[in-house]
Amino acid sequence: MNIAIVKSKKLLPPGLVFLIVILLATLPLYGTDYSVILLTSILVYAILTVSWAIFSGPTGYISLASAAFFGVGMYTAAFLGEALPLVVVVIIGGIFSFILAFLAGALTLRLRGMYFIMFTFGLSQLVKYVVLWWEAHVGGTIGRFVINKDFLTVYWVIFVIFIAALLTTYLINRSKLGLALQSIGANEEAAAHTGINVTLVKIVSFAISAFFMGAAGAIMATRWTYIDPSIAFDPLLSFMPVLMAIFGGMGQLYGPIIGAAIFGYLEEILITRFPYYYMLVFGIILVVVILYLPKGFVGLIQKWRRGESGGAT
Amino acid sequence: MMVTLLNVIVDGLLTGSIYAVIAMGFCLQYGVARVLNVSHGEFIMLGAFATWSLYTMFGINPLVSLVICGPVMLVLGFLVHRTIFTRIRVSSESSAEAEGNSLLASFGLLFIIQNVALLIWGPFVRGLEFMSFPVHFGGTTFGANRLITPIFAVGISLAFYLFVSRTRVGKAIRASAQDPATAGLMGVNINNVLAICFGLGALMAGFAGTLVSITYTISPTMGLEYTAIAFIVVVLGGLGSISGSFIGGYILGIIGSIVTYFEPGLGLIAYYVIFMLLLMVRPTGIFGR
Numbered sequence: 001m002n003i004a005i006v007k008s009k010k011l012l013p014p015g016l017v018f019l020i021v022i023l024l025a026t027l028p029l030y031g032t033d034y035s036v037i038l039l040t041s042i043l044v045y046a047i048l049t050v051s052w053a054i055f056s057g058p059t060g061y062i063s064l065a066s067a068a069f070f071g072v073g074m075y076t077a078a079f080l081g082e083a084l085p086l087v088v089v090v091i092i093g094g095i096f097s098f099i100l101a102f103l104a105g106a107l108t109l110r111l112r113g114m115y116f117i118m119f120t121f122g123l124s125q126l127v128k129y130v131v132l133w134w135e136a137h138v139g140g141t142i143g144r145f146v147i148n149k150d151f152l153t154v155y156w157v158i159f160v161i162f163i164a165a166l167l168t169t170y171l172i173n174r175s176k177l178g179l180a181l182q183s184i185g186a187n188e189e190a191a192a193h194t195g196i197n198v199t200l201v202k203i204v205s206f207a208i209s210a211f212f213m214g215a216a217g218a219i220m221a222t223r224w225t226y227i228d229p230s231i232a233f234d235p236l237l238s239f240m241p242v243l244m245a246i247f248g249g250m251g252q253l254y255g256p257i258i259g260a261a262i263f264g265y266l267e268e269i270l271i272t273r274f275p276y277y278y279m280l281v282f283g284i285i286l287v288v289v290i291l292y293l294p295k296g297f298v299g300l301i302q303k304w305r306r307g308e309s310g311g312a313t
Numbered sequence: 314m315m316v317t318l319l320n321v322i323v324d325g326l327l328t329g330s331i332y333a334v335i336a337m338g339f340c341l342q343y344g345v346a347r348v349l350n351v352s353h354g355e356f357i358m359l360g361a362f363a364t365w366s367l368y369t370m371f372g373i374n375p376l377v378s379l380v381i382c383g384p385v386m387l388v389l390g391f392l393v394h395r396t397i398f399t400r401i402r403v404s405s406e407s408s409a410e411a412e413g414n415s416l417l418a419s420f421g422l423l424f425i426i427q428n429v430a431l432l433i434w435g436p437f438v439r440g441l442e443f444m445s446f447p448v449h450f451g452g453t454t455f456g457a458n459r460l461i462t463p464i465f466a467v468g469i470s471l472a473f474y475l476f477v478s479r480t481r482v483g484k485a486i487r488a489s490a491q492d493p494a495t496a497g498l499m500g501v502n503i504n505n506v507l508a509i510c511f512g513l514g515a516l517m518a519g520f521a522g523t524l525v526s527i528t529y530t531i532s533p534t535m536g537l538e539y540t541a542i543a544f545i546v547v548v549l550g551g552l553g554s555i556s557g558s559f560i561g562g563y564i565l566g567i568i569g570s571i572v573t574y575f576e577p578g579l580g581l582i583a584y585y586v587i588f589m590l591l592l593m594v595r596p597t598g599i600f601g602r
Contacts, residue, residue, distance in 0.1 A: 060409075060413070062413060062416070107589075107593055108592070108593070110593075110596070111592060111593075111596060113409060113412070114343075114349055114412065114416075114552070115592055115596050117349070117416065118544055118548060118588075118592065119589065119592045121541075121544070122541075122544070122545075122585050122588045122589050122592070123589065125541060125581075125585055126582065126585035126586065126588075126589060129581045129582045129585060130582055132578075133578045133579065133582060136578060137578065235537060239420055242417065242420075243417070243420065246417060276428040276431045276432050277428070277432075279424045279427070279428040280424065280425055280428040280429065280432075282421075282424050283420075283421040283422065283423065283424030283425035283428065284421070284425060285421075286417065286418070286420060286421030286424070287397060287418050287421035287422065287425070290401065290414050290417050290418045290421065291397065291400055291401065291418070294404075294405075294414060
């Protein structure tokens with residue numbers, strides 16, 4: 001693990017990271033409108049993937065609840081968007097998702113492996129159908145309009161959430177919480193015996209990852225302007241982070257970002273013209289990656305670098 | 314009152330019998346081949362659209378399509394397992410890793426099959442006009458298709474159960490489920506048996522697809538809904554228990570029709586509430602050990 005971290009520093013020195021952050025932050029000053037919008041959708045995927053990997057990366061618990069958290073954020077914006085300032089709405093969206101994840105996490109202490117995957121999938125479906133029913137019977141509507149925000153504001157907010165998610169991941173990885181998560185992934189019983197409060201660690205990190213998804217959902221609702229339960233809780237939103245994280249590789253912080261960037265870009269250029277081919281290509285890439293690149297894109301880069309340095313490791 | 318009760322029961326048996334067929338195949342795929350096959354619903358959709366195409370283009374009776382779709386799906390499932398899942402199983406370091414990777418690969422399969430179907434058939438919702446003439450029964454009226462479907466579904470389920478529990482292939486399957494390594498030592502070709510299991514799951518999906526197309530409307534994106542049902546039934550009956558899946562299918566179908574009778578919008582919510590409660594309270598299912 002230490003070797004891998006050293007390698008990542010060689011690949012992306014702090015100065016370069018800083019430069020990229022500055023370039024992204026100032027993009028609207030010199031980029032075209034199109035590039036800003038494109039980067040907005042890539043950054044949303046990156047937020048979903050990076051925050052998904054906070055909990056699921058080290059522990060190996062595959063969560064399919066991302067759609068629930070993202071959708072809860074969206075509906076927060078739909079209900080509170082008119083009454084409160086944007087930043088507050090985004091934070092509340094995150095908090096609602098945090099609470100939902102905390103409760104769901106507290107209820108699923110016993111579940112592992114396949115049962116956990118099924119439970120999280122069921123959770124996002126249940127939330128979707130409850131909202132659908134609620135809207136039809138109490139709200140008296142199918143979908144809702146959300147107050148539109150101009151795309152620059154959306155970009156800044158998304159960018160801030162993205163940086164916050166990255167910083168959080170970085171800090172967690174360096175803290176005792178990160179070590180605890182890794183030891184849970186390696187062997188949960190052993191982790192519990194060394195005095196780690198396994199349950200609390202899992203719930204807290206699950207909820208933290210949900211916070212960023214909810215915040216991203218709240219801001220994206222103002223971009224999409226119209227939402228209904230099948231848009232906000234689209235099961236695809238649960239699958240995409242998993243696929244992108246696997247494709248990018250989860251051992252490194254930048255792996256999920258690479259995955260999100262590649263898929264976000266592919267989607268942007270293909271989905272309007274060839275929607276079915278896009279998803280078809282997506283499926284084929286996924287199967288091929290699982291079969292031939294189980295460690296993801298990062299694994300490939302590391303293998304290549306190792307070969308280059310004459311097999312020093 | 315008796316008439317509505319009869320309606321609710323017939324509805325429950327109809328959906329329940331289809332759920333049972335779907336879940337038994339899904340259960341075999343997970344219980345023995347260790348693939349949590351998220352693309353199960355896509356095989357159902359393929360079966361349904363194959364039936365629809367055969368009926369509208371060549372006028373082939375859907376009940377005859379049963380005999381065509383099922384075996385084609387069996388071969389397709391066998392080949393899919395041999396090309397994708399066998400490789401994953403052999404190359405993975407642990408069984409947990411193999412299960413995780415198989416799950417993700419089946420997501421890929423879901424996208425591939427669904428979008429190939431969208432390219433072929435388009436995004437439209439289709440329906441068959443087959444045996445929809447009314448039958449008077451017990452003082453109320455049913456479409457004949459709604460009565461014929463459960464009869465065939467029960468027959469298929471029983472035949473499937475007998476195949477797994479009585480035949481020599483079934484014995485090899487059960488041995489592989491208990492202990493793949495030892496079964497291999499006893500001369501069972503483990504890769505082939507697991508692929509057969511996956512193929513049998515696809516066979517059941519193909520049968521279910523034909524039955525669904527007789528009674529309900531179909532669309533290329535319908536798969537995930539049926540996969541979710543299979544999840545729920547299999548957890549209800551206990552992961553890996555085929556008889557549990559059979560009974561669980563009927564239980565869920567009846568519950569669904571009762572809830573839908575009182576409040577039409579709550580059917581799916583009831584399913585998921587049962588699902589989540591079961592996972593929390595008794596994840597081994599009502600028939601699990």
